[in-house]
Amino acid sequence: MPTTRRGALLGAAGSLPAAAASAQSAVPRDPVIRIGVLADFSGPYRDTSGPTSVVCAQQAVEDSGAAARGIRVEVVQGDHQNRPDAALALVRRWFDQDGVDMVCEVNNSAIALAVANLAREKDKAQLASGAASSALTGEQCSTHTIQWTYDTWMFANAVGSATVRNGGDTWYFITADYGFGHQMERDTSRFVQAAGGKVLGSARFPFPGTTDFSAFLLQAQSSRAKVVGLATAAADTVNCIKQAREFGLTRRGQKLAGLVMFTTDIHAIGLETAQGLLLSEVFYWDLNDRTRAFTDRVRPKTPQNWPNQEHAGTYSACLHYLKAVADLGPARAKASGGEVVRRMKAMPTDDDCFGPGLVREDGRKIHPAYLFEVKAPAESRGPWDYYKLAGTVPAEQAFRPIEEGNCPLIARR
Structure with a gap:
């Protein structure tokens, strides 16, 4: 369910216990891979990101074949309210308490830059499929962040x-x-x-x-x-x-x-x-046969808001992430988001939204x-x-x- 402002702030308060809890969180006890879609669900960018990005993340899970490989994947969602403080409180709770392994979308550059630091600290992955600031792959690039779709x-x-x-x-x-x-x-x-x-x-x-x-x-x-x-x-x-x-x-x-x-x-x-x-x-959506095929799979689930480039980026990022998870195995993937990001950079990308591509060493996805x-x-x-x-x-x-x-x-x- 969407995370409310109250829930995010309560989550921040609950994430403050001693450092021992943080150390224990490094040991994977839950075999479920959890993807957190951090987006605007109530503000001016709801249609650009929001519910359709969740649908696209879920479509990536389906298309990845994770279930057939015995890999359980859950997609959770949270409203960042276009506020870095609220977003960080929510993501900290996701990482410390809820077993979230990767955060995607993050369609606010200030929030994406802040989450990049937290993801590195917690050894989690951030796939910024909605953030546009080119600083994410410039002076503020991170070992744990990939900027997926576009940039300024x-x-x-x-x-x-x-x-x-x-x-x-x-x-x-x-x-x-x-x-x-x-x-x-x-x-x-x-x-x-x-x-x-x-x-x-x-x-x-x-x-x-x-x-x-x-x-x-x-x-x-x-x-x-x-x-x-x-x-x-x-x-x-x-x-x-x-x-x-x-x-x-x-x-x-x-x-x-x-x-x-x-x-x-x-x-x-x-x-x-x-x-x-x-x-x-x-x-x-109408660029070529592959983009049309992707849209045909997603459109029945979001008929009033066809997928745009940001939604496509969320799909593509989640799909490649799950390929890396399958390559590493879910236990290793949960143990280190940084290792998953390194594996993603080492593997060529290919999907119906963008075709063949790659992820550069600076975290820039190329297409x-x-x-x-x-x-x-x-x-x-x-x-x-x-x-x-x-x-x-x-x-x-x-x-x-x-x-x-x-x-x-x-x-x-």
């Missing part, structure tokens, strides 16, 4: 550089005022400037809780930048785009660049408003990225048919080169 460097590279090349050479940012938003703005600014563009300024809005973006949109309009970059995600992006249309920004010649967007966002906005938007994703254009209403053939492929970024070019990340794990070589 990838989005900035794919959207920022291409837009400048197409004439959008002056930018103004509307940025969510927390770790992810700041990183997204910094990374995109760097690519805009490297391509010959200029950044004229930015406006940062409080997160979470902002629903009225009028003041920030007026600042963007006054800047006269050709492009307004939205360093936002999920509901914030949806609200900002809708209000920008109402303010007439696009009618006055300014373009909106959705730096991090998902099919769930387009679904909420509607094709009439979103048509023509360029955005980057690493998964789309292609895609540039999509949102269809006009007349081009859509049915429900969730929103994108047409505009370009492909090969896997070896999609993510930051390993030598540029300043990951301490690489510096030790």
Whole structure:
């Protein structure tokens, strides 16, 4: 069942007994492998992560064949409330009391960075399939964390550089005022400037809780930048785009660049408003036969919210994790999350969402990225048919080169 705020805080209080309990927790007494889906179940990113990510984690368990190998797997879920303190209290209880071996999703960069430290301390695994900060594989990389789906460097590279090349050479940012938003703005600014563009300024809005973006949109309009970059995600992006249309920004010649967007966002906005938007994703349900096969398995379990790239990342990460568990054996896997992560890095990846890939030494999962254009209403053939492929970024070019990340794990070589 979802973990409430009260339950998370009570769990934190219950996890404070003496160090002896922590030492005993290192001895695996429960043969069940437990996966914790830490996500937003009650806030602005519920549709982007939340229940559909749980479904995808459960689908990975089913597709892994763990049951046929005699490996018992349970999936639990918890609401991080977009608060690092509440998230850490919950995850500490998971690790110390509930026998959780791996935490995935974690669709909040500040929380993912905090959980990375706890996972390393407790020798557990974190597969950050929803967090976007490229710091997770840079200066703050960890032996116990893999960043699975996307990151700010990838989005900035794919959207920022291409837009400048197409004439959008002056930018103004509307940025969510927390770790992810700041990183997204910094990374995109760097690519805009490297391509010959200029950044004229930015406006940062409080997160979470902002629903009225009028003041920030007026600042963007006054800047006269050709492009307004939205360093936002999920509901914030949806609200900002809708209000920008109402303010007439696009009618006055300014373009909106959705730096991090998902099919769930387009679904909420509607094709009439979103048509023509360029955005980057690493998964789309109608991309090829394998993505369609995956979606056909998941869709009956979540018919109102088809899987997006974040959900696909949770599936892919859990599937590869369970392959490593099977390779090591569940007892060894429960004894050391760090050993499971090392085995995951040593094994090639392959699944219906992303195809073949690999996990680098810095914890970055590598696969292609895609540039999509949102269809006009007349081009859509049915429900969730929103994108047409505009370009492909090969896997070896999609993510930051390993030598540029300043990951301490690489510096030790």
